[in-house]
Each structure stands twice: as structure tokens, then as C-alpha cells.
Amino acid sequence: MGKVISIANQKGGVGKTTTSVNLGACLAYIGKKVLLVDTDPQGNATSGAGIDKGEVQQCIYDVLVEDANIKEVIRATAVDGLYSVPATIQLAGAEIELVPTISREVRLKRAISAIKDDYDYIIIDCPPSLGLLTLNALTASDAVIIPVQCEYYALEGLSQLLSTVRLVQKHLNHNLMIDGVLLTMLDARTNLGLQVIEEVKKYFRDKVYRTIIPRNIRLSEAPSHGQPIILYDPKSRGAEVYLDLAKEVAANG
Numbered sequence: 001m002g003k004v005i006s007i008a009n010q011k012g013g014v015g016k017t018t019t020s021v022n023l024g025a026c027l028a029y030i031g032k033k034v035l036l037v038d039t040d041p042q043g044n045a046t047s048g049a050g051i052d053k054g055e056v057q058q059c060i061y062d063v064l065v066e067d068a069n070i071k072e073v074i075r076a077t078a079v080d081g082l083y084s085v086p087a088t089i090q091l092a093g094a095e096i097e098l099v100p101t102i103s104r105e106v107r108l109k110r111a112i113s114a115i116k117d118d119y120d121y122i123i124i125d126c127p128p129s130l131g132l133l134t135l136n137a138l139t140a141s142d143a144v145i146i147p148v149q150c151e152y153y154a155l156e157g158l159s160q161l162l163s164t165v166r167l168v169q170k171h172l173n174h175n176l177m178i179d180g181v182l183l184t185m186l187d188a189r190t191n192l193g194l195q196v197i198e199e200v201k202k203y204f205r206d207k208v209y210r211t212i213i214p215r216n217i218r219l220s221e222a223p224s225h226g227q228p229i230i231l232y233d234p235k236s237r238g239a240e241v242y243l244d245l246a247k248e249v250a251a252n253g
């Protein structure tokens with residue numbers, strides 16, 4: 001049975017998509033079969049996995065709003081074992097269009113349940129909000145990974161995210177676990193980064209991943225080439241750390 005993991009934080013630009021794409025690709029690289037589901041209308045996890053959004057006929061919008069069969073929306077990527085459910089800007093309408101529909105929070109869960117056994121991991125890249133798209137992702141998930149950027153105000157907004165997770169656990173998905181907090185974009189030359197690590201570890205204790213993602217220029221370049229880091233520059237520090245993270249995630253089950 002595949003494990004469904006949401007990568008969520010309503011704060012923008014903390015490394016959700018970089019983590020979704022590269023954790024997904026690295027899990028595939030170590031032999032897992034992985035589906036990367038993009039639930040962000042920005043579609044960055046779609047283009048980051050090498051899929052041309054202009055050529056996408058059907059996307060996650062059709063699955064969530066039009067009841068399209070998710071199997072017909074899945075695309076292979078250039079990474080062996082990594083598949084994608086793309087998102088395009090069309091998805092921007094879903095947040096509003098879903099409001100009056102029945103079981104609006106469980107649409108993604110239903111769609112994924114039909115394919116859960118076909119993959120080892122299903123990674124969901126969430127948008128930077130706590131709206132219906134993120135609720136659908138959390139409701140469909142066994143686990144959530146929360147990327148936290150090693151910057152000022154790192155913990156700001158986290159209490160809101162944690163209370164959303166608790167609400168989902170209570171009302172929509174009893175199985176949801178916080179698998180971990182992932183520290184991202186560490187600049188080890190500054191004391192600030194190290195202070196944030198201390199602060200986050202004090203708060204989340206053993207829920208913090210051992211792997212810490214440093215700032216790495218190759219990680220920021222890879223998306224413009226439509227390639228996960230493992231294809232773009234397999235020898236880079238960025239590839240190394242996301243491979244470490246994939247092993248850590250796989251070891252957790």
C-alpha cells in the first residue's frame with residue numbers, strides 16, 4: 001500500500017515544491033515507484049518535473065472538479081519510476097468552484113484511493129494557503145512534511161498550520177501524522193540559521209528530520225531546466241542531501 005505524503009506550509013517560498021520534486025525524484029532513484037501530485041495552481045511541481053504545462057490536456061483540476069479519472073491524467077517523467085499528476089493555472093478556479101459541492105474536502109482522497117496500491121509513495125505539493133486545496137491534500141494523506149526555512153520568523157504561522165492539521169485529524173482524517181519538520185535553505189555561514197535550527201528542535205524535538213537542506217545554487221537552477229536535481233546535477237550538494245532525505249523518509253516507512 002502506498003504512503004501518501006503532503007508537503008505543506010501556507011507560508012510562501014519555504015521550499016515545498018523543491019522538496020516535493022526532489023524528494024519524489026530521489027525516492028524514485030532509490031527504486032521506489034512515486035507519483036508526484038501538484039495541487040498548486042502555480043504548477044511549479046509540474047514544470048519542475050519536466051512537464052510542459054502548455055501541452056497538458058487534463059490536470060488535477062479535472063480530477064477534483066470534473067470527476068475525471070486520475071489514471072487518465074497521470075504522465076511519466078524523465079526520471080525512471082517518477083510519475084506526475086500535473087496542475088495548470090486552471091486549478092486557480094477550483095478553490096471557489098469546490099465550495100458548494102458535496103464532500104468537497106475528500107475529492108482528492110477518493111481519487112487517490114483508486115491508485116494508492118500502484119505506487120510506493122504519493123507526494124502532494126501543496127499551495128501556499130490553508131484553503132480547500134490544502135485541505136484536500138491533508139485529508140488524502142497518511143503523513144505531512146512541513147518545510148521550514150532557516151530564516152527570521154521561521155516559526156511564524158506554524159501554529160495556524162498545526163491547528164489546521166489537528167482539525168483535519170479530528171474531522172476528516174484520523175490517520176494523518178506529522179512525519180516531520182524539514183529545515184530548508186540553511187546558510188551555515190550565519191548564526192541566524194543555527195539559531196533557527198535550535199529553536200525548531202526545541203519545539204518539535206524528534207519530529208525534525210536529521211537531514212537539513214542547505215542553500216544550494218544548483219537546486220535553484222534545476223527548475224528552469226525542467227529537471228529534478230538528480231538529473232540536472234547528480235554530483236551536487238543539493239542532490240546529495242535530497243538523496244539523504246529520501247533514505248530517511250524511506251526508513252520511516
Ligand SMILES: Nc1ncnc2c1ncn2[C@@H]1O[C@H](COP(=O)(O)OP(=O)(O)OP(=O)(O)O)[C@@H](O)[C@H]1O
Nearest residue numbers: 012013014015016017018128185214215216219220
Ligand atoms: N535549498 C535551496 N537552495 C537554494 N534555493 C532554493 C532551495 N530551496 C528552494 N530554493 C529556491 O527558493 C524559491 C522558493 O522555493 P520553492 O518554490 O520550493 O518554495 P515553495 O514553498 O514551493 O513556494 P510557494 O509557496 O510559492 O509554492 C525557489 O526559487 C527555489 O528554487
Ligand SMILES: [Mg+2]
Nearest residue numbers: 016017040044
Ligand atoms: Mg511551491
